[in-house]
Amino acid sequence: MAVIALKEYSAVPRDLVANFNGKQLVYASWDHHLLFAAPFLFCVPPQMTFSEWVAGPLTQLIAADPDAKAVDWSSVQWLKANQPWTPNFAGSLAENGVVHKDQIRFRTPGLNSLLTVN
Amino acid sequence: MDTQVTKKKLGLKERYKLLTRDLGWETTFHSREEVFPYVHYEGIKIHDWDKWEDPFRLTMDAYWKYQAEKERKFYAIIDAHAQNNGHLNLTDAHYLTAIKIFLQAITPGEYCAHKGFARVGREFGGVGTQVACQMQSLDEVRHAQTQIHAMSNYNKFYQGFHAFSDQRDRIWYTSVARSFFDDALSSGPFEFMIAIGFSFEYVLTNLLFVPFMSGAAYNGDMATVTFGFSAQSDEARHMTLGLECIKFMLEQDPANLPIVQKWIDKWFWRGLRILALVGTMMDYMLPKRVMSWKEAFDIYGIENGGALFNDLARYGVRAPKGWGDAAAAIDHMSHQLMLGLYQWSFGTAFHGWIPSDDEMEWLSAKYPDSFDKYYRPRWEHIKKLAAAGTPFKNYGLAKLCQTCQLPCVFTEPGDPTLICHREIDYKGEKYHFCSDGCKEIFENEPEKYIQAWLPMPQLFQEPLKGDLGAWMNYVSLVDGQDNGDFDGSQDQINFDKWRGMATSNK
Amino acid sequence: MSTVFIALQANEETRAIIEAIVLDNPEAIVKREPAMVKINAPGRLVVNRETIESIVGRSFDLQEMHIHLITLSGNVDETDDSLTLTWNN
Numbered sequence: 001m002a003v004i005a006l007k008e009y010s011a012v013p014r015d016l017v018a019n020f021n022g023k024q025l026v027y028a029s030w031d032h033h034l035l036f037a038a039p040f041l042f043c044v045p046p047q048m049t050f051s052e053w054v055a056g057p058l059t060q061l062i063a064a065d066p067d068a069k070a071v072d073w074s075s076v077q078w079l080k081a082n083q084p085w086t087p088n089f090a091g092s093l094a095e096n097g098v099v100h101k102d103q104i105r106f107r108t109p110g111l112n113s114l115l116t117v118n
Numbered sequence: 119m120d121t122q123v124t125k126k127k128l129g130l131k132e133r134y135k136l137l138t139r140d141l142g143w144e145t146t147f148h149s150r151e152e153v154f155p156y157v158h159y160e161g162i163k164i165h166d167w168d169k170w171e172d173p174f175r176l177t178m179d180a181y182w183k184y185q186a187e188k189e190r191k192f193y194a195i196i197d198a199h200a201q202n203n204g205h206l207n208l209t210d211a212h213y214l215t216a217i218k219i220f221l222q223a224i225t226p227g228e229y230c231a232h233k234g235f236a237r238v239g240r241e242f243g244g245v246g247t248q249v250a251c252q253m254q255s256l257d258e259v260r261h262a263q264t265q266i267h268a269m270s271n272y273n274k275f276y277q278g279f280h281a282f283s284d285q286r287d288r289i290w291y292t293s294v295a296r297s298f299f300d301d302a303l304s305s306g307p308f309e310f311m312i313a314i315g316f317s318f319e320y321v322l323t324n325l326l327f328v329p330f331m332s333g334a335a336y337n338g339d340m341a342t343v344t345f346g347f348s349a350q351s352d353e354a355r356h357m358t359l360g361l362e363c364i365k366f367m368l369e370q371d372p373a374n375l376p377i378v379q380k381w382i383d384k385w386f387w388r389g390l391r392i393l394a395l396v397g398t399m400m401d402y403m404l405p406k407r408v409m410s411w412k413e414a415f416d417i418y419g420i421e422n423g424g425a426l427f428n429d430l431a432r433y434g435v436r437a438p439k440g441w442g443d444a445a446a447a448i449d450h451m452s453h454q455l456m457l458g459l460y461q462w463s464f465g466t467a468f469h470g471w472i473p474s475d476d477e478m479e480w481l482s483a484k485y486p487d488s489f490d491k492y493y494r495p496r497w498e499h500i501k502k503l504a505a506a507g508t509p510f511k512n513y514g515l516a517k518l519c520q521t522c523q524l525p526c527v528f529t530e531p532g533d534p535t536l537i538c539h540r541e542i543d544y545k546g547e548k549y550h551f552c553s554d555g556c557k558e559i560f561e562n563e564p565e566k567y568i569q570a571w572l573p574m575p576q577l578f579q580e581p582l583k584g585d586l587g588a589w590m591n592y593v594s595l596v597d598g599q600d601n602g603d604f605d606g607s608q609d610q611i612n613f614d615k616w617r618g619m620a621t622s623n624k
Numbered sequence: 625m626s627t628v629f630i631a632l633q634a635n636e637e638t639r640a641i642i643e644a645i646v647l648d649n650p651e652a653i654v655k656r657e658p659a660m661v662k663i664n665a666p667g668r669l670v671v672n673r674e675t676i677e678s679i680v681g682r683s684f685d686l687q688e689m690h691i692h693l694i695t696l697s698g699n700v701d702e703t704d705d706s707l708t709l710t711w712n713n
């Protein structure tokens with residue numbers, strides 16, 4: 001049963017994409033870079049290209065990490081929904097299949113100024 | 119002793135029997151099912167309500183007498199506190215952050231507990247249960263009132279106390295406690311008893327109140343010690359009610375065991391997540407520290423919780439599923455959350471700060487396996503950024519856990535260098551979690567948690583549409599006063615100035 | 625054997641209660657912390673009314689303890705004469 005209740009029970013999710021005025025949520029986190037306490041939340045238009053997103057909001061938010069300047073975006077390893085993934089930088093988020101509330105992760109092996117990776 | 123000749127008064131058991139004797143009448147106008155409609159649907163089978171024992175057997179006259187006594191003691195100290203510049207007797211104004219969090223996040227929970235026990239006191243079928251729950255309901259409203267009253271004295275002098283009720287509903291970190299209580303209040307009566315009576319009262323309040331209140335005493339905060347211990351004096355009764363309830367369910371029918379076990383698993387994990395906030399208070403916010411969060415967890419979590427679950431093993435109950443993950447996380451959880459509270463302090467109705475060198479020494483001594491290796495380098499870097507005049511503010515808002523509503527700050531079990539990422543698709547929507555424990559709670563009752571009002575995603579919806587200034591108005595946060603760094607805050611400046619005036623003739 | 629415990633506020637009235645607990649529970653260990661006193665005992669701890677009365681020199685209702693109690697651990701059994709905490713293991 002989807003909920004323990006006296007009778008049939010169904011509910012509407014609070015965070016449907018329709019509530020975001022044409023935008024969508026995207027989450028991103030930089031593996032092993034925990035100066036940033038939690039994955040970032042972005043509210044962006046699905047038409048934004050992946051490269052715009054990387055060069056704009058993402059680069060801006062990760063700047064405080066001492067490894068930020070050394071990130072080579074062309075050799076970064078990506079994950080989407082925890083699966084290895086290759087984005088098309090020229091394509092939009094929508095064309096890249098980045099859906100509402102998708103979690104994007106990226107890895108930069110060798111860059112670990114603040115955290116020794118086991 | 120010459121009073122012994124008077125006739126022996128009625129014994130405790132007899133008095134209690136007389137109190138409750140006429141309350142359990144047979145219903146005739148409506149059927150029992152109609153009068154008590156909520157006691158069956160959760161699947162708990164009860165055959166004999168009279169088997170519920172209240173070991174304290176407090177009668178109403180004794181209850182009023184002792185509660186009145188507690189109130190007299192409480193107000194005597196609160197008056198003395200207000201009359202003697204109690205707000206200047208704190209070891210340090212850093213400490214205020216801890217009690218702001220208490221007022222914004224925990225005190226409203228007392229009020230929720232009051233509502234919940236009033237309701238289940240009506241919904242349960244047995245007299246002993248009804249009386250005990252109604253007494254607890256009165257206790258809880260007293261806790262809410264005395265806490266608000268005690269802290270109102272600080273509101274006259276310091277920032278961040280003025281809008282706790284708005285913040286309880288609207289700001290992000292309070293939603294952790296709010297969702298815990300909303301979840302319990304929207305459960306059936308038996309689950310509510312496990313959630314609040316058992317997990318919260320028996321397993322967790324020791325960690326919330328005992329070391330923290332002792333810490334308040336250590337830090338010169340008589341107001342908090344007083345409401346804390348005054349509330350805690352009811353807690354022994356509440357814990358006992360929780361423990362008796364669980365034994366009662368397990369003894370009534372073997373079919374109750376799997377249901378009860380599932381609730382224990384769920385509510386232990388939900389409680390642990392609230393305790394993450396308490397951990398930050400103990401490890402980072404008390405200027406003088408009684409014990410670390412880890413030491414407190416060893417005593418009240420591992421040792422006392424272990425004793426309890428060993429005792430309940432005779433009914434087939436095992437320790438909560440998340441027990442092992444919890445023990446492994448103890449070295450990390452307060453540090454992980456505190457880094458978040460610091461970097462998002464533009465959005466908190468309390469002040470954050472970088473731990474001093476002394477404090478970092480203390481943290482590495484208390485956390486020899488984790489602090490220096492994982493957390494000190496981050497704080498040192500943050501310190502460098504502050505010294506360079508570019509203090510670290512993380513304006514990227516955080517991904518929240520759909521179940522516990524904390525930012526997803528916790529790491530993989532066994533790898534403190536990697537955030538724990540958990541997600542699922544349910545009816546075409548994605549949902550994210552901070553841990554396996556939270557994910558599993560969602561999976562058991564998805565229709566409940568898809569309705570979670572998550573503060574961060576809400577900020578981007580109507581009517582705020584991502585406007586941070588409008589959000590601050592909405593959560594009654596005065597930018598530049600209530601939030602940000604402690605260094606340079608009005609709280610810091612005023613405390614130093616007033617304390618100087620109180621201790622010299624300048 | 626699991627530890628049972630009782631914690632009381634540190635004040636005038638609880639001095640006699642603590643003294644009584646120590647007398648009646650030779651294995652009890654008293655821990656004094658800021659503003660509170662915590663008493664641990666292996667498996668079982670009993671608080672006797674008569675012992676307290678003999679210390680304070682007046683009659684004492686065990687339920688008065690409710691005013692000073694901070695926390696306890698163990699299964700509770702209370703009568704007019706004693707309060708007992710036990711773990712069954």
Ligand SMILES: [Fe+2]
Pocket residue numbers: 228231257258261349
């Ligand atoms: Fe309470």
Ligand SMILES: [Fe+2]
Pocket residue numbers: 391519520521522523524551552553556
């Ligand atoms: Fe969670």
